[in-house]
């Protein structure tokens with residue numbers, strides 16, 4: 558448990574050797590150019606315009622920020638405060654949740670990504686748990702901080718409604734039959750609270766390495782501290798924090814369902830010297846036995862399927878293995894012409 562970054566005493570003055578990245582993976586001095594950022598979409602705008610903007614952003618960047626999305630500002634703030642309170646708890650309070658098993662689907666606290674097996678570590682602690690249906694999941698969550706369930710519960714439900722609303726807009730924008738994402742495809746929901754402590758040398762480490770998210774969509778509440786960067790046109794673009802906005806990104810399974818029309822973009826997290834960063838990511842995901850394949854209505858002679866069919870659970874197993882070996886998990890499912 559001494560491994561947890563959030564349980565180390567005081568601010569560290571040097572980066573421990575096991576966190577130093579190989580030179581080619583270090584973010585270095587050159588961080589994302591400040592002039593470019595990901596599209597911002599106002600959900601209260603004209604519905605047809607909003608759909609066009611979402612599809613365009615999902616094709617060009619795989620990422621966009623949503624404002625005027627209807628999730629209560631108070632809840633967005635509280636969930637970050639409570640997440641930070643959890644990471645600030647004494648070790649004895651947190652250790653019952655600690656697990657180094659990457660396949661453990663329970664309420665799990667971990668540090669870095671796969672601490673026991675990875676060659677070098679990442680500057681992050683995280684707490685992850687499922688959240689839907691809420692009544693089946695909430696009793697697995699922490700009871701300390703006392704407000705944890707009372708804040709994460711309603712927050713997860715509001716974020717779920719927003720996620721389903723965005724999926725409906727994507728459904729319409731892609732021209733899929735109404736309700737395509739309802740049922741098994743969006744049955745699950747996972748939340749990950751991330752804590753990236755301040756770091757003595759952000760040039761040498763990463764909070765999270767370059768990766769794509771495996772599920773359907775992600776809705777990230779990133780608070781006020783920058784750190785998220787998106788890989789676009791061979792360069793890193795910063796997702797600058799906007800108060801109370803959600804950063805939304807297309808995940809691998811949605812790229813497959815859209816037959817490559819929408820992009821699941823790689824992203825990473827850089828750290829800061831003087832400030833810690835807490836974020837809460839919510840993922841909408843299919844149930845394990847749901848079939849993932851390009852939507853039939855997007856397939857034609859001119860647009861043949863680019864991906865094979867497989868169950869959501871099979872993809873998840875391969876994702877964990879491939880990501881460990883630095884491979885792109887989407888490659889295994891691609892149909893070669």
Ligand SMILES: O=C(O)CCC(=O)C(=O)O
Nearest residue numbers: 749751770785826836838
């Ligand atoms: O904390 C962030 O900014 C991003 C987190 C992320 O990419 C993830 O949890 O998959």
Ligand SMILES: [Fe+2]
Nearest residue numbers: 768769770824
């Ligand atoms: Fe991610």
